[in-house]
Amino acid sequence: MSIRLDNIAKHFGATQALEPINLDIQEGELVGLLGPSGSGKTTLLRIIAGLETADHSPTPGRILFGERDVTHVHVRDRRIGFVFQHYALFRHMSVYDNVAFGLTVMPRAKRPSAQDIRARVYRLLEMVKLEAFANRYPAQLSGGQQQRVSLARALAVEPDVLLLDEPFGALDAKVRQELRRWLRHLHEEFNFTSVFVTHDQEEALELSDRVVVMSNGRIEQIDTPETLYRAPQNRFVFEFLGDVNYLEGKVHNGTLTCGDAHLAVDLPDGDAELLLRPHEIRLAEQPTPESHLPVTITAISPVGAEVRVELEADWLAEPWLATVRHADFNRLALRRGQRLYAHPRHWRRFPEATENAEVQTHLA
C-alpha cells in the first residue's frame, strides 16, 4: 500500500512542529525518517498512524493509503501496525495474548475462529523465534525479545502499513544490529510498506530504501542512502550524516590561509569554510607544495575497522578527527604527540547564499 502525504502540517499550541510536508512512499518501500530530536519525525509518524491529527487550517492536508483517503479515518480503522519505542506490550498479558490481541478484538463477524487465531499467533511467534516463550510475561523477556513480540503483535492484524517509532533505540548495539538485519529480511520476505523513525544515521542508511532527513519540522532531503551520503543537498544533511572537520580561512590568489597552514584551492578571494569527512584526510610526514597543514596527534582509538585519530593545531578552532586504515597506521607508526601533515583528499563547501554544495576533489 503506497502512502501519500499532501500538505501535512502540525502546530502544538504556538509552536510549529511540522511545516507543510509533501511525501510519497511507494508500495513495498522501507523508508526511514531521520533527524535529531525535535525535528518532527515522530510527530509525522504519529500523524500517518492517526495517533495525532494534522492541522486543519490554514489549508487542510490529506493522507492517502493507496487510493483510500484516511485523513479522517480513526486509528483503529486505518489498518496500520505500530511498533513503539518502548514496546508498549500489555504487561498483564502473556506473549501469546499480546500477539493475539488484535485478532481477538475484531468484530465477531470478521474475527477468525479460535483455532485460526492460535495457528496464526504461533506462526508469527515462530517467525520472531519466540515460540518457546508464548506463556511468558513481557517483564520476563529481554528488550530485544520484547521488541520482537511487539513486531509480531503489530503484524498479526496484517496491516497495510507498518510504522515503527525508534524501534531499536532502547536496545544495546549488538541486539540492535541483529534486529536491523532481521527486520530488513522480514521486509524483503513480506514486502509490506513501512516507515520507521530513527535518530541514528547509520541505522537509517543501512536499513532504508530511501531516507527522509528532517530538521526543525522540515524535510531537508529525500534520497537513497548512497545519494544522500555522496551528494548531500545542504550543510545540515552533510553534518548530520557523519563526523565533520572544519577548515576556515581566507582565500587569496588560489591559496586558503589559516595561521601557519595553507592549502591550494580553486576558489575566489574572500572568506571560505571547507568541510571534510574523517576518511577524507590523509596523514603524511611531509607537506606538499599544495597543502601545508601541520597537526599533532592528541588521541588514538584503534577500535573497529579503522583507527580514529584526533588531531590538533594552533590554526584549528576545534580538533579534527581522521580515520586511518590499520595498515597505514602501522606503516606510519602513529603515536600520541607525533607531528604530521594532513592532506585533504576531498572537501565540500556550502556557501550560505546558494545552499548548494561545491565539491572539490584532490587525489592524493
Added chain:
Amino acid sequence: MRRIGDAPLVRRLLIAAAVGLSGLFLLLPLVAIFAQAFSQGVSVFWSNVSDFYTLHAIGLTLGIALLTIPVCLVFGVALAWLVTRFSFPGRRLLQTLIDIPFAVSPVVAGLIYLLLYGRNGWIGSWLNSHDIQLMFAWPGILMVTIFVTCPFVARELIPLMQAQGSREEEAAVTLGASGWTTFRRVTLPNIRWALLYGIILTNARAVGEFGAVSVVSGAIRGQTNTLPLHLEQLYQDYNAVGAFACAALLALIALLTLAAKAGLEWRASRREAFA
C-alpha cells in the same frame, strides 16, 4: 564496615520507641475496646449488638457504604482518566480541587450541605416546596459521605496512571480495539490493584465517618442513626457496654479492612517478584 545510621544502639533505641509507642497508642486501646465490650460476658455483648436500634444503625451504615463505593468508583476512574489522559487548561487546578474534601474539616462539609440543602437552604427550599427532603434523612447522609470519600479512588489512580502512561492504550487502539474494549482489557487490568485499594480506603472512611454525618443526619434513633452516631448516643446515655460493643464492631470492620489491604499488598509484591 558499618553503614551510616546502622549503629546498634541507635537501631535498638528506634525499635524500642516504635514498639513502645505503637503498643501504647494503637494496640492497647484496641485491646481495651474489646475488653470493655466483653466485660460483662458474651451474652450482654450479644444483647447489645442485637438490639433493634443497633441493628438498624449497622444496616444504615453498611447501606450507605454500599451506595457510596460505586459512586466514588465511577467518579474516581473518570476523574483519573480525565486528568492523566487529556491535557486541557485548568487540569492542574482540577487536581488541586480533588483534594478539597481532604483539606476541609468534615463538620464544615456537613454545615455547607445543611446550608444548601436544608429546609431553608438555597436549593433545599425549592426541594422542600416539591416535598423532597434530603437533610435529616438517609440521602443527606449519603451525600456528605460521598463528599468526604470521593478523593480516595482518584488519588490512588492518578499517580499510577501517570506513571504507566498511555502507550499501552495507544497500542490497543492501533490494533483495532474500541474505546470500551481498550478500557476493559488494557486499562482496567493495569489499575485493578490501585482501584481495589481505593475502594478499601473509601469503605473504611464511609463506615467510620462521624463529623459530617452528625451535622446532617439529626441522629434520629431507628431512622437516621449511623453506627458511629449510635455509639456516641449510647455513651452519652451511660451505656458503656453498649457503646463499647458498637466500638468493637467498628474496630472489627477496620481490622477486616486492614487485613484486606495487607492481603492486597502481599499479592501485589508477589506479582512484582514473579514478574
